Amino acid sequence: MTPANFDGLMPVVIFMGLAVALFVGGHFASVLLAPKKPSHLKSTPYECGEQPVGSAWSMFNVRFYVVGLIFIIFDVESVLMFPVAAIFRELNDMGHGGYALIVFLSFISILIEGIAYCWKKGDLDWVKSFQVSTKNNK
Amino acid sequence: MNQTVVSYLSQYEFYDVLLAAFGKNEGLLAFAIYLLGGVIIVGLCATIGGLGTFAERKISADIQQRLGPNRVGPYGILQFLADGVKMMTKEDVMPFTADKMLFYLAPMLALVGVFATLAVLPFSSGLMMADLNVGIFYLIAISSLVGVSVFLGGYASNSKWSMLGGMRGASQIISYEIPVTISILAVTLLAGGMSFGTIMSHQRGLPTNWFIFHNPFAFIAGFVYFIGALAETNRAPFDLPEAESELVSGYHTEYTGMRFGFFALAEYIEVFVVCGVGAALFLGGSNLPFDISFDIIPLQLLEVVIFMSKALALYYVVIWIRWTFPRLRVDQLMAICWKYLTPIAIFNLIGCAVWVVVFNGKSIAELIFGH
Numbered sequence: 001m002t003p004a005n006f007d008g009l010m011p012v013v014i015f016m017g018l019a020v021a022l023f024v025g026g027h028f029a030s031v032l033l034a035p036k037k038p039s040h041l042k043s044t045p046y047e048c049g050e051q052p053v054g055s056a057w058s059m060f061n062v063r064f065y066v067v068g069l070i071f072i073i074f075d076v077e078s079v080l081m082f083p084v085a086a087i088f089r090e091l092n093d094m095g096h097g098g099y100a101l102i103v104f105l106s107f108i109s110i111l112i113e114g115i116a117y118c119w120k121k122g123d124l125d126w127v128k129s130f131q132v133s134t135k136n137n138k
Numbered sequence: 139m140n141q142t143v144v145s146y147l148s149q150y151e152f153y154d155v156l157l158a159a160f161g162k163n164e165g166l167l168a169f170a171i172y173l174l175g176g177v178i179i180v181g182l183c184a185t186i187g188g189l190g191t192f193a194e195r196k197i198s199a200d201i202q203q204r205l206g207p208n209r210v211g212p213y214g215i216l217q218f219l220a221d222g223v224k225m226m227t228k229e230d231v232m233p234f235t236a237d238k239m240l241f242y243l244a245p246m247l248a249l250v251g252v253f254a255t256l257a258v259l260p261f262s263s264g265l266m267m268a269d270l271n272v273g274i275f276y277l278i279a280i281s282s283l284v285g286v287s288v289f290l291g292g293y294a295s296n297s298k299w300s301m302l303g304g305m306r307g308a309s310q311i312i313s314y315e316i317p318v319t320i321s322i323l324a325v326t327l328l329a330g331g332m333s334f335g336t337i338m339s340h341q342r343g344l345p346t347n348w349f350i351f352h353n354p355f356a357f358i359a360g361f362v363y364f365i366g367a368l369a370e371t372n373r374a375p376f377d378l379p380e381a382e383s384e385l386v387s388g389y390h391t392e393y394t395g396m397r398f399g400f401f402a403l404a405e406y407i408e409v410f411v412v413c414g415v416g417a418a419l420f421l422g423g424s425n426l427p428f429d430i431s432f433d434i435i436p437l438q439l440l441e442v443v444i445f446m447s448k449a450l451a452l453y454y455v456v457i458w459i460r461w462t463f464p465r466l467r468v469d470q471l472m473a474i475c476w477k478y479l480t481p482i483a484i485f486n487l488i489g490c491a492v493w494v495v496v497f498n499g500k501s502i503a504e505l506i507f508g509h
Contacts, residue, residue, distance in 0.1 A: 010169065011142070011257045011267035012276075014176045019253035022180070023246045023400060026226070030396035033227045045233040045297035046391055055235065056301040057293075067472065071312045074480075078319045082275055082332060085323050088491065089330030089499055097495040104491055112484060115476070124476045126469030 066123040070114065077111050143175050144168045146264035146438075175267055179256055186450075187406035188218035194457050201461045225399040233296060233392050240294035244287045245397045248404035251283025255411045260334040262424045262441035273333040274322055277415065278315070281370075284408060285311035288372070288379060291401070292389035303388025306468060307379030311370055313475045318366035320483035321359040324490040325349055325419045328356060328499070334418060341422040346503035350420040353502055355489030360420040362483050364452070367412035369475070371405065374460035378468055409456055410449060417448035 045052045084104055091100040118124060144167075147153050160167040192207065192215060199206025207214035232241060255277050257267045270276050285308060292304015328349055329337040341347050350360040369376035380388030390401045417423055424445035430437070466474070497505060 009268065009270075011172045011176065012254055012270075014169075014172050015180070015253045015257040015267070016250050018176055018180050019249040020246065022184075022253075023249050026396045026400065030226050030228075030230055034395055035227075035229050037229065038231075040234070042231055043234045045235055045295065045300075046386065047298065048386075052235075052297075056296045056298045060301070060305070067309060067313055067476065070476075071316065074316045075319075078316075078323060081323055082272075082326060085327040086330065086332050088327050089494060092494055092499060097498075101491055101495045105488065108484060108488060112481075115480065119477065124472065126472075 066118065070118055070123075073114055074111065077107070081107065142266055142269050143264065144171050147171065172267060175265070176257075179259075179261070179267065180253060183256055183407050183410060184403065186410050187403050188222065189215075190406040190409065190453065190457075191221065191402065192218050193453075194460070197454070197457045198461045201458075222399065225396055228395040230395045230397065231392075235296040236392065237294040237296065240290050241392075244291035244294060245393070245400035245404070247283050247287035247290065249400055251281055251287065252404045252408045252411060254280045254283070256407075258334060259411065259414050260338055260418050260423055261445055262438045263338070264438045265442060266334065269333055269335045271331075271333045273335075274326065274337070274415075274419070275332050278319055278322065281408070281411070282311075282315065284404065285315075285370075287404075288389050291393065292379075295389075295392035297392050299386045299391045300389050303379045303381075303385045303391070306385075307372065307389055310372070310376065310378060310471060310475075313472060314366045314369035314376075314479075317362050317475065317479035317483040318370060320480070320487050321363040321366065322419065324356060324359045324483075324487045327487070327490050327494060328352055330499075334423075337419060338423050338425060342425045344427055344503075345422065347501065348420060348422040351502065353490065353493045353497075355486040355493060356420070358482060359486040359490070360416070362479055362486065363420065364416055364455075366475075366479060367416060368456060368459065369471070371408045371412055373409060373456055375463040375465050376471060377460075377465060378471060381465060383465075410453060413452035413456065414445070414449040416452055417445060421448050421452075423448070 045056065047053070081104075084100075084107070088100055088104070091097060157164065157167055160170070195217070196206040196214070198204075207217040210216040210220045232238065258270055258273045258277055260266045288307035288311065289304045292300045292302075292307060295301070295304075325337060326332055329340045331337065337349075341349055345351060349356050351357065372379050378388075379385075380390065382388075385391070390398055393401060424441040426437075426441060426444065493499075
């Protein structure tokens with residue numbers, strides 16, 4: 001067996017383990033060193049000195065939630081584009097550069113179409129998305 | 139040729155001695171070397187993160203004509219140690235309304251996400267923990283954990299400020315991941331591979347071989363990457379998730395003591411990581427400006443110094459930007475991401491693809507000077 005067999009994910013796991021170890025160690029030190037005088041008032045959520053009104057887990061107008069949906073599309077498409085980008089040079093050296101470019105561009109054009117549609121519908125604006133949604137609700 | 143620590147050391151004679159000492163067990167030896175290297179790199183980066191907080195305060199003081207911290211140690215340079223000790227000895231307060239498990243989990247996720255990215259950071263051609271063949275892709279994926287931790291921290295606190303900060307953080311971090319990813323795609327396309335080893339080997343030699351000077355599109359992609367990286371690490375002018383003048387402290391309002399310390403540490407190390415990745419992808423990373431046929435360990439140290447100086451120069455720019463520009467509004471932030479940076483990044487990607495086909499992958503310098 002060569003050392004190359006161990007070049008895989010072992011360092012990654014070690015680094016994650018170090019992060020957890022640092023977290024647990026820091027916590028342990030804090031438990032040992034820090035004072036503990038809990039009180040009800042101290043453990044209320046911070047609301048600038050006022051009594052907190054209700055829970056923070058309430059109905060909340062998340063602007064840009066459509067952005068989350070576009071993000072998923074972009075993310076999946078970039079996952080699919082990474083392998084193509086990685087072998088693009090190789091394809092070009094083999095003489096299939098023009099063909100690869102056309103395929104690549106037609107794939108990206110789907111992305112551009114998606115963002116253009118979202119932009120036109122006003123999902124990328126703060127105010128206009130509000131107006132569009134109320135107009136549709138009437 | 140980039141390689142991991144173990145495969146680099148295995149070309150020397152003392153590797154066989156070590157191997158004999160470990161009873162010919164290569165797996166155990168590799169584990170020991172990785173563990174030692176991991177502790178060294180984590181220690182180094184944690185110190186850089188700590189010094190980052192000091193540098194931030196000192197540089198901001200310079201910009202605003204103040205003195206900054208100057209009491210602990212020479213020039214106040216040990217201030218970060220004093221801060222760390224203070225955080226450790228502060229009482230740990232948790233809101234009674236909080237989701238306890240997620241509240242505990244959030245800072246740990248931030249640390250894990252940041253430390254896992256250190257594993258693929260190419261400090262030099264021999265000092266690199268894991269040369270994964272999907273290196274840069276892995277880095278993008280694993281650094282998303284920080285975004286999750288920001289949202290979890292905001293949600294689990296059950297405080298209105300934290301909730302707003304967490305929501306902003308989630309939408310900002312996922313949005314800016316798109317221009318960053320597409321800029322990195324352009325580099326992948328030019329290098330013809332996703333591993334840091336491949337990307338570095340294409341930038342060997344003079345600065346004209348760096349990817350930022352490869353073609354005009356890559357030049358713009360470098361800037362798009364840097365702006366997006368600022369936003370992904372919640373740095374000013376994009377520090378809306380923790381905007382102290384409007385949201386108290388954003389997603390870590392309810393975090394006290396050591397847990398706040400972990401969030402701060404993770405944030406400062408992440409800034410170093412994105413600067414290091416920027417240096418590796420666009421600025422030639424740890425490559426020496428001249429070709430040498432032999433390979434000795436002091437040369438590796440020189441490469442580490444080159445990589446560090448590039449990354450820390452970018453780190454300085456990040457701090458400089460923070461104390462120069464005012465903070466953006468939320469809608470301006472999203473407009474910059476989706477209406478400017480993303481179309482520009484896609485344009486760069488198409489430009490790079492066309493460039494590779496038309497000029498057969500040659501850089502501007504190669505076209506002009508023809509070698």
